[in-house]
Amino acid sequence: MGSCFMKRLLLRCIECGAEYSGDVVIYRCPRCDDLLDVVVDVDEVFRRESLRGRVESIWRYAELLPDFGDGVVSLGEGFTRLVKCERLAKIVGVRELFLKLEGLNPTGSFKDRGMSVGVSMALSVGARRVMCASTGNTSASLAAYSARAGLECVVLIPEGRVALGKLFQARIHGAKVYQVRGNFDEALSIAFRSASEMGAYLLNSINPWRIEGQKTVSFEIWEQLGRTDINVVVPVGNSGNISAIWKGFKELQQYGVIDDFPRLIGVQASGAAPIVEMLMNNYSTIRFWDSPETVATAIRIGKPVNWKKGIRAIRESDGTAVSVTDDEILKSLRLLATVEGVACEPAGASTIAGLKKLVDEGKIGRDEIAVCILTGNALKDPSEHLVSWNIPMTLDSVSAKSI
Numbered sequence: 001m002g003s004c005f006m007k008r009l010l011l012r013c014i015e016c017g018a019e020y021s022g023d024v025v026i027y028r029c030p031r032c033d034d035l036l037d038v039v040v041d042v043d044e045v046f047r048r049e050s051l052r053g054r055v056e057s058i059w060r061y062a063e064l065l066p067d068f069g070d071g072v073v074s075l076g077e078g079f080t081r082l083v084k085c086e087r088l089a090k091i092v093g094v095r096e097l098f099l100k101l102e103g104l105n106p107t108g109s110f111k112d113r114g115m116s117v118g119v120s121m122a123l124s125v126g127a128r129r130v131m132c133a134s135t136g137n138t139s140a141s142l143a144a145y146s147a148r149a150g151l152e153c154v155v156l157i158p159e160g161r162v163a164l165g166k167l168f169q170a171r172i173h174g175a176k177v178y179q180v181r182g183n184f185d186e187a188l189s190i191a192f193r194s195a196s197e198m199g200a201y202l203l204n205s206i207n208p209w210r211i212e213g214q215k216t217v218s219f220e221i222w223e224q225l226g227r228t229d230i231n232v233v234v235p236v237g238n239s240g241n242i243s244a245i246w247k248g249f250k251e252l253q254q255y256g257v258i259d260d261f262p263r264l265i266g267v268q269a270s271g272a273a274p275i276v277e278m279l280m281n282n283y284s285t286i287r288f289w290d291s292p293e294t295v296a297t298a299i300r301i302g303k304p305v306n307w308k309k310g311i312r313a314i315r316e317s318d319g320t321a322v323s324v325t326d327d328e329i330l331k332s333l334r335l336l337a338t339v340e341g342v343a344c345e346p347a348g349a350s351t352i353a354g355l356k357k358l359v360d361e362g363k364i365g366r367d368e369i370a371v372c373i374l375t376g377n378a379l380k381d382p383s384e385h386l387v388s389w390n391i392p393m394t395l396d397s398v399s400a401k402s403i
């Protein structure tokens with residue numbers, strides 16, 4: 001969508017405030033090495049009425065996204081369903097509970113929102129090759145979007161720790177897949193070191209343009225629900241998504257679209273919970289975890305690269321963070337799938353476990369509304385241990401009579 005009004009996008013360091021043009025390829029502040037935010041400065045944004053009839057993807061919110069003209073790389077990402085769950089709401093103990101089905105995105109996760117913007121940006125800066133480290137979904141998404149854009153794709157994954165469906169996706173879209181003998185955090189540090197050497201555009205969530213795409217989920221929650229005085233519950237790994245969601249709501253408020261802010265609730269697995277630990281220590285210092293471990297492999301991250309932005313989102317929104325055990329994650333997944341007919345990968349199910357815990361502890365009221373972000377599709381991770389409670393029985397003609 002062409003814009004007939006003024007739009008200025010620049011990069012600003014979250015620590016020292018230094019500003020840079022949106023056209024330069026940098027992932028961190030050249031002055032102090034901290035994280036960068038995209039600052040969006042526009043004359044005018046959408047209102048509910050102006051959205052009617054627009055394209056059903058993230059690009060319906062074009063006013064607050066970069067302009068790429070004909071160079072947009074899109075597979076129809078975003079505009080995912082928000083499903084109301086009455087039975088689950090009763091079990092969890094909140095007034096209303098909604099699930100945002102991010103597994104409905106083109107490659108089955110929320111990453112597609114960020115990759116549409118990120119890969120469009122890669123094309124516009126003239127990159128020929130893109131790269132990421134990943135626990136699986138980022139690599140699946142980047143592989144697909146780079147294929148569509150005609151770019152070469154290199155992905156680094158922790159050996160043996162990526163769910164089958166995600167690895168399958170990276171391979172079928174033709175990415176060059178390298179397995180790292182180490183965890184995700186180690187793979188990411190290799191990606192940082194080698195991207196510029198390899199002439200590759202880096203598309204991990206440290207790249208602030210990824211966050212621009214991902215913030216659109218907040219616009220959709222506002223548009224679909226019609227209110228924002230809610231709790232938004234998000235699984236946290238690198239903290240990219242929770243900071244993107246907060247950025248989205250802040251922009252809506254800044255441009256007078258909403259008055260109320262939601263509270264952001266971050267959920268981590270108890271074996272990979274540096275953000276929760278920092279919060280419990282009154283936000284004093286972050287300690288990175290060397291050997292994160294959880295059944296939710298998507299968020300098996302001990303060194304969240306965007307931790308500062310994530311902590312900022314939780315504090316500014318008056319939210320909180322909570323950790324849940326693998327057992328709680330698996331029970332929530334089973335509950336969701338059997339009570340509501342909605343399944344997702346384990347990371348997404350952690351939101352139900354986290355919400356229930358906070359309600360039980362009285363930190364979220366029983367009269368409140370919650371939106372849980374189910375970040376990835378169930379088919380991404382068809383691991384046997386997720387369904388070990390339901391063993392298929394062998395049927396022969398004799399036993400068929402007794403079903």
Ligand code: F0G
Nearest residue numbers: 134135137138237238239240241375376
């Ligand atoms: N849920 C799912 C399904 C994910 O794949 C991820 C991250 C997260 C939640 C956490 O989001 O990192 O922005 O806090 N997956 C990344 C990947 C790390 O490589 O696919 P975050």
